[in-house]
Amino acid sequence: MKMACDLEVDVNGEETFFVDKEILSSFCGRLSELFSKPSVMETAKTLKVVLHELPGGAEAFELITRFCYGGGRVKLNPTNTCILHCAAHFMDMNKEGLIKETEKSLEGISYWMWTEVIHSLKQCQDFILIASSSGVLDKVLDSLVGRIATPVDASPTSSSPESSGFRFSFDTRSTFSGKIGHYRTWWFEDLTSLSLQMVEKVVELMIQRKFDHVSIGRFLLYYLKVSLANSTPEEKRKTTEAVVDLLYSLDRSSVPCKSLFGILRGSSSQNLSKLCRNRLESMIGMHIDQVTLDNLLVPAPTGTESLYDVNLVLRFLQFFLDNGGRKSVDRVKKVGSLTDLYLTEVAPDSGLKPLKFIALASILPDEARDCNDALYRAIDMYLEVHTRLSEEEKMKICCSINYEKLSSETCKHLAQNSKFPSRTAIQALVSQHSKLKNLLKDTNNLRLLGKGSDSDEQIILYAKKLDLSTENEKLRANLEGMQWKVMELEKVCRKMQVKMAKMAKAKLRSNRKSSRSLPKLCS
Structure with missing residues (x-):
């Protein structure tokens, strides 16, 4: 068959090919459709076609021409199958042509080497849209993931x-x-x-x-x-x-x-999207009970007065609470301990605003802390540095304290602490008074059951540790009255113990007399 180079093809601006128009258009639907339309270019001796974004570029077009000139035959292997499959779809080489041949080659992809699969995947990524639409990408991906999943690998x-x-x-x-x-x-x-x-x-x-x-x-x-x-x-x-x-x-x-x-x-220097940063922070927040204090000490963004990014930690804690964190007592207590450590660390920061400190101190539920001593120490440190706070601001900060969860030593310290509002000392003593009443009630219940006087001693020692300042005379009188009642109860208890001891001795003597008379009865 006589062949003429009457078609000039510019492939992606990389290389120009001179080919036979009739031969290529007989296999390539894209060219056949192009030449079926009247055009000024047909009057020229040589036609020129410019192909943009042909998958595989000049290398793929050369293989296509070999296929066309070879009467529909070309040597296929793992290194060129994917390229030719995508190029054939681009050139609209029908299902009975090159597309059919490449699909046959893809059927043997399970026998390809791992490096050949990786190489094919790299080829697909260069023309991913047509690789996806033609189906070749799914086949290569399936082979790759399948090999990774193989137990021996x-x-x-x-x-x-x-x-x-x-x-x-x-x-x-x-x-x-x-x-x-x-x-x-x-x-x-x-x-x-x-x-x-x-x-x-x-x-x-x-x-x-x-x-x-x-x-x-x-x-x-x-x-x-x-x-x-x-x-x-x-x-x-x-x-x-x-x-x-x-x-x-x-x-x-x-x-x-x-x-x-x-x-x-x-990523602090990267301008991440709001959605991305939100997802990253939520992943951390949901497991903040696993982190350490060092992790939380993130420097504040440039331009802010505070040293540490307290807003970030607040978001972490909120994500933790919003995603079921409070359902686990152990987890929420871990977070409570971590938050107290963080509060103590950031409290000396003179640039930390009262509202931020309050938000941080009060964000967790009450069950996050068995004892509020650490929280008190953090607040004490904050008040020591922030000396210009108003009485109202101080009271708002102190509202985060559960006074009933303060130890007697801490209550004593608070009552003598001039940095705290005077009303907080009264609140602390009232809470301790409530504690003593509950302990006394429990002790009375124990006595009714005939129990010992260890709880009485606990109450007296506990009361002695309290600071009974002059501004709380009423509470002082109440506590002294309670001590007197406890002492009276102790006297009653001792009398009962003496009586019980006498009764026990009498019973023992009776038993001994009975045991001595047994031989006479048996003789």
């Missing part, structure tokens, strides 16, 4: 997320630090060579196939570390947002809080 690592050694350093002047290698699974490194969009698709399929979320979380953290090492600020922002969104779709226990704090600290 599974990572031997079985460490819990809490023991993760991830340490983050997102500063542009440094790279990740920490013993991350031990937690890296065999497929981590190969997948870091994929684009962000392709990684998202791989992870989404893993989640759909119910992969272990801990392994997925570790991979995403590793991918983030590698990707941020050499990227522009905009690329860093996009990668961080994408990784956070994927982490958010995992089980909440899959990612250690320490790693999430690493992302948070590293």
Whole structure:
């Protein structure tokens, strides 16, 4: 057959090919449709076609021409199947042509090597839209994820997320630090060579196939570390947002809080979207009982007066409470202890406004603290630094204290503490008075049951520890009256004990007499 080079094809601006128009249009529907329309160019001796965004570019077009000139035959292998499949769809090479041949080749993808699957996936990411619409991307993804899921290829690592050694350093002047290698699974490194969009698709399929979320979380953290090492600020922002969104779709226990704090600290210079930052903070907040004080000491944003970002911690605590944190007594008490440590740390900050301190001190429910001594010490420190507070502001701060949960030593300290409003000393003594009344009531109930006098001694010792200041004479009289009643009860108790002892001795003598007469009765 006589062939003529009557068609000039510019492929993606990369390279120009001179081919036979009739031969190519007989296989390529795209060209056939183009030449079926009247055009001024047909009057020219040589036609010119410019192809934009042909998948695979010049390399793929050369293979297409070989297929067309070869009468519908071309050598297919794992390295060119995906390219030709997408290029054939682009050129509208019907199902009986090159598309059919590439689909046959894809049927043997289970026999491809791992490196060939990775290579094919990289090809697809360069023309992801047509790879998705043609179906080839799904087949390659399915093969890749299936191989990762194969038991013989599974990572031997079985460490819990809490023991993760991830340490983050997102500063542009440094790279990740920490013993991350031990937690890296065999497929981590190969997948870091994929684009962000392709990684998202791989992870989404893993989640759909119910992969272990801990392994997925570790991979995403590793991918983030590698990707941020050499990227522009905009690329860093996009990668961080994408990784956070994927982490958010995992089980909440899959990612250690320490790693999430690493992302948070590293992203401080990035302009993350509000949604992304909200998700990151909520993931941390839901497990804030797992973090340490050092994690919470995040510097305040530039331009603010305070040293630490108290607003951030308040959001953490709110996320914790809103997501069932208060349902577990042990968890909420852990958070209570952590919050008291944080309050003590930020209290000396002269730039910390009273409203912020009040919000922090009162955000947790009462059951978060068995004892309010630590909270009192934090408030004491705050009042010592913030000397210009009004009496009203001081009272608002002190409203967060449950005086009934203060120890007697702390009540004594409070009553002598000039930094606190005088009314707080009265409140403390009233609460202690209530405690004594309850203890006395319990003691009376015990006496009715014939119990000992240990509780009486506890009440007397407890009352002696209280500060009975002159401004609380009424309370002083009440407490002294209670002490007198306790002493009277003790006298009654001792008399009862003496009587009971005499009765016991009498009973013992009676038993002895009975035992001596037994031999006479038996003789």
